[in-house]
Amino acid sequence: MNEPTNTTIARTDLRQLRRVFRGRLLGPGDPGYDEGRRVWNGSIDRRPGLIAYCTDNADVIEALRFATGRGAEVAVRSGGHSFPGQSLSEGGVVIDLSGMKRLRVDPDTRTARVQAGVLLGELDTATQVFGLAVPAGIVTHTGLAGLTLGGGIGWLMRKYGLTIDQLTAVEMVTAGGEVVRADASENSELFWAVRGGGGNFGIVTEFEFRLNPVGPMVLAGPIVWRMADSARLLRFYRDWISASPDDLTTAVVHRRAPAVDFVPAELHGAPVVMVVACWAGAIDEGERFLAPLRRFGRPVLDLCAPQPFTRFQAMFDPSFPHGRWYYFKSRDVDVLTDEVIDLTADHATRFTSALTAFPIFQRGGALARVGEDDTAFSGRLSGHTFNINATCATEEGFAQERAWARGFWSDLAPHESGAYVNFLMEEGAERVRAAYGPAKYDRLAAIKRSVDPDNVFHLNQNIPPAPAG
Known part of the structure; x- marks a missing residue:
């Protein structure tokens, strides 16, 4: 496994990236960089080598290729609410999804398609117009993506279950730069893994949810x-x-x-x-x-x-x-x-x-x-x-x-x-293993090996890929 390094991003490299990247790129010294590297938890103070604000899947793929091609550590950020600050990398590349906010609600089928930059309050506002909701969290400026991938507890969980219990499909970018769909019939093992396994398996850029009648x-x-x-x-x-x-x-x-x-x-x-x-x-x-x-x-x-x-x-x-x-x-x-x-x-x-x-x-x-x-x-x-x-x-x-x-x-x-x-905070590998239990952890590690064998996505409550063989 190649361990990522924290690198200095060369200006010539950035010029190459800017030719194919449609979003905004911020590095140390750029206007807005210090604001851009702040996250919700004020105790986290890290200086990424590059913040790449993505507009679509193509930007995500280009930012990911840029980072992995230079051995740079990859962090993924949507709402930036990660308690231990895992949405920032010291010296690496932050793939920022906060601008990806497309949200489509179909009240007839009671479904919603939601991009990864959407916050809980934005989702509630869009769905409650129709008296519908996804059970999700307790603070409206939380990012939907991180909350969902870990499970999603909140004020409606006893009535309708966790956020992941409403999830019917995801669209995601894998470590290899491929866009895939995962649901109950397509990439079903991956779909099982993202419902509680966190950001270990790729960058989820869009979620499809079942909606439930609530209130208003x-x-x-x-x-x-x-x-x-x-x-x-x-x-x-x-x-x-x-x-x-x-x-x-x-x-x-x-x-x-x-x-x-x-x-x-x-x-x-x-x-x-x-x-x-x-x-x-x-x-x-x-x-x-x-x-x-x-x-x-x-x-x-x-x-x-x-x-x-x-x-x-x-x-x-x-x-x-x-x-x-x-x-x-x-x-x-x-x-x-x-x-x-x-x-x-x-x-x-x-x-x-x-x-x-x-x-x-x-x-x-x-x-x-x-x-x-x-x-x-x-x-x-x-x-x-x-x-x-x-x-x-x-x-x-x-x-x-x-x-x-x-x-x-x-x-x-x-x-x-x-x-x-x-x-969880910084408890480490054994605490993560204990949180899932041996059988689930081993299954997750096997899935990780199949989709991210180099552990590109390790800034999370990490499940390293199982050894080959």
Whole structure:
């Protein structure tokens, strides 16, 4: 296998590329380069040798050939939300898909064809015109491509499953520069792999999705208690969700109350715990089911109300803006046991940043009814996903907050039932293998060998190609 190198891009080489590349090319020193190398996670600071803003598949192929022909490391970026910054290469070539935003919705067949540069909010806006949606994420400026390839958890997953469970086909550029289609009948092994295997197998430039009826009004939003109520609330919540219908997806979030308009000023900065609910069925049925939660203890704020799905999807955007310093750790657990609840309530008192928050996503429902071996995504039967987010405005205090996240994650280890690859950071090869399990990992490695034997696409939660023979 030829290891890629980080190279200096020669001006003569760039002149050759510009003759065949229709998009914009940015290198160090060019106007806009410093802005172009920024990604969502402000703690990532890398200087690519070249950023190639692609307009179509032909540009993707030319940028890929340019990089591999010079032994340059390849990074692929759509929304730039990769937690560990894998959409940037130090000194290599960034193949940027952010300008590829064609989006076609067919309300009659309830399908959508979506290019890789589309963001979640853009997809929601286009589909909700027809009362349709793809289950996808919780922050609207997330890129659809990376979220989908890792699985795609979000507010509709218990009703309709993961984002990949709506995926019917992809168009992609392989490491060899070939445009291929993958679906259930054509390149079916590759189609299996991209549904949860991340960006290991090529550059997906277009997705085809099945759409689902949603809203446009949903019963959604947070109900908030003081942090001191955390353990008691989590025990109630554990019992309450045991009867959850598929229409309901929830997350428990511990944080300091944000200083935003819809939160009363007296709560700004106060340690709180909230249950964020999204009921995607009949509103009156949702009100009846949520009533016991509203009555539990003494909530200090109740913002769970009928609202447009698009508004709810954007509710948490202010908590995760571009440029903050983010560090994430994650584990799945089957059950919120008393021990898990007690250590969660304890660690919730230890973070210091006013920007840190950690959601615990409720799983189950439609997500769990897809066969474990039907897609590369693993851990469908896990009950909850902990997404432990350490967040600071700048580098100040970041090391301390990161140490808190790592400590919490370590204490959860005895209770782990799996891991979501989109929430991994820099854990390394063994953690990636564990996230898929031995059988799936070996199958993925074999597919990788067939489509990317030189591991060109390794800036991801990497699955190296299986050895030949």
